[in-house]
Amino acid sequence: MLKWKCQENKLISLHFQQINIQAGNEDLLILKKHLDCKATYVGIREIYDNVIIIQQSGIAKTCTLKSKLDEKMYFCKCYKKQQVEKYKIYEQLIILRKLVDFKNVARLIDFFESSNSYYLIFEEMSRVHYHSLSHEDIQSMMFVYQIIYQDILCCIKVLISNRIFHSQITLQNILIDKDQNCRLVGFDHAEQLTEENAVLNSLMLTMAGNAMIKLYQYNSVSKDSISIPDYGNSLVQGLLETKLDQQINIEQALSHEYFEYFDYNSSPMKQQQIVPKLKSFITQQSLSSPIDSHN
Structure with a gap:
């Protein structure tokens, strides 16, 4: 010492x-x-x-x-x-x-x-008070993209590639640094694996899907019917698929068409489409049945 x-x-x-x-x-x-x-x-x-x-x-x-x-x-x-x-x-x-x-x-x-x-x-990092995000914040997708998908799915990819399992990938464990980067914390809930574990990798993807739903719930009028813009339902359903061989993997999640609405080269992230159309809705029933995200 x-x-x-x-x-x-x-x-x-x-x-x-x-x-x-x-x-x-x-x-x-x-x-x-x-x-x-x-x-x-x-x-x-x-x-x-x-x-x-x-x-x-x-x-x-x-x-x-x-x-x-x-x-x-x-x-x-x-x-x-x-x-x-x-x-x-x-x-x-x-x-x-x-x-x-x-x-x-x-x-x-x-x-x-x-x-x-x-x-x-x-x-130094700070917590995000997700419940205080406005409906415009949620609809614009800025926070969803930055907090959950650009940052957290990329983080899950790194965890998988390094054979690390984090059992608490939740909004409460996502903080923001001074440069507005999302940072995953809570590594007292993480463990180093001796070999790749498909079940635990799947569980981390499921947690990302649940976090996305939770974020939208904060600003939804009805907790049973949550509006997710532009192909969001398709992505969530793919992440929450309970059958391992049917759940989308991390590469499919990161390349999902949901991300076509964002400019990857801008910082902070700016949308190519200013106000995305609300193309679909997610309900408790829809989580267990196919969703046509183009409707």
């Missing part, structure tokens, strides 16, 4: 067992950047302060921290050692480190440990 020493918002040394490395702030910052996410640190108060608790649920506290080094805010998940098994923390770390360069996964910055807690430090 490594411990940084900070003075007047600058790094002055790094301690490891009987080794003490002293250097200028810039050189130590370069060293820290190389070590981050590859080493366990102790002494979190040397680097971070201004703790503000956002949420406490289950075995973890969620809070924001302010770095003394760059004065930026960061997102922290804190786990009490007596409430979580060590291997679960390290399994989460292995997965997050493996996916650290993927833009739609919460980016791990630092990992700290104290005598009674583990601290996972992420870039």
